[in-house]
Amino acid sequence: MALQDYETALVTGASSGIGAAVVRALCAAGKKVHAVARRQDRLDALAAETGCIPHVLDLRDQAALYDTLGALDVDILINNAGLGRGFEDFTTTPAADIDVTIQVNVLAALHVVRACVGGMKERQRGHIFNIGSVAGLYPVNSAVYGASKGAVHLMSQNLRVELAGTGIRVTEICPGRIETEFFETAFDDDEAKAKFTKGFNIMQPEDISDAIMYAADAPWRVNVGLIEMTPTEQYLGGGNITPVPGR
């Protein structure tokens, strides 16, 4: 059971960035691909380009999520839709930013898996990809985003345990910075956005879809559990010291 044995795929967050790149790669590999996001114009353009099947859906609408996704047979799930807020200062992060980050990155991600995994079990065929982040593995600079991606990390680890014996594979992808619309959503001003995206060779969405296709195409005996990937010029950790004023 490798890529050639899977027939259908579902990609959430397909209207831009990583999601759109994975839709292109899966369609090119001959899969029937369901593409989910809120922006219809983007999905329609992607459908015209690739032949994917668009589903306009706000994943925060739980009833609509189960109605739409529960009706699909999904072999490969790319659980990708997400956003980051709260990178500036936790004390001033609007409450609504905390809520939307958790609603999409955690709650919707859990319900998307739940909507698809029953059918995978019945067909004894499935591969779940959860798009986490290095922010789910290491401290970065958003308690909100880090909390959401930390949850994705442990969801992935625990799914491996809960799905033991079903034949369903689970892969978590933990990227560093990628040039996508993520940073348009994350920051309200261009200067803050530029600090995160300029001055180094940032990864491209296709770098992530390449990694996903590698894990999907590994022989069935292999479960690629976690892929951590950063730009060569981005590293995590380090010995920065910030003195506390007055001490």
Ligand SMILES: NC(=O)c1ccc[n+]([C@@H]2O[C@H](COP(=O)([O-])OP(=O)(O)OC[C@H]3O[C@@H](n4cnc5c(N)ncnc54)[C@H](OP(=O)(O)O)[C@@H]3O)[C@@H](O)[C@H]2O)c1
């Ligand atoms: N870019 C990075 O540096 C980076 C690094 C690590 C991890 N990630 C993760 O990678 C994933 C994909 O992000 P990206 O970088 O490709 O950013 P992106 O280009 O902004 O894509 C985010 C996708 O999520 C969809 N989405 C957001 N809220 C949604 C909702 N309520 N319902 C349905 N779809 C929703 C968006 O579509 P609509 O707006 O059309 O709904 C869009 O297609 C996210 O989980 C992100 O946390 C990104």
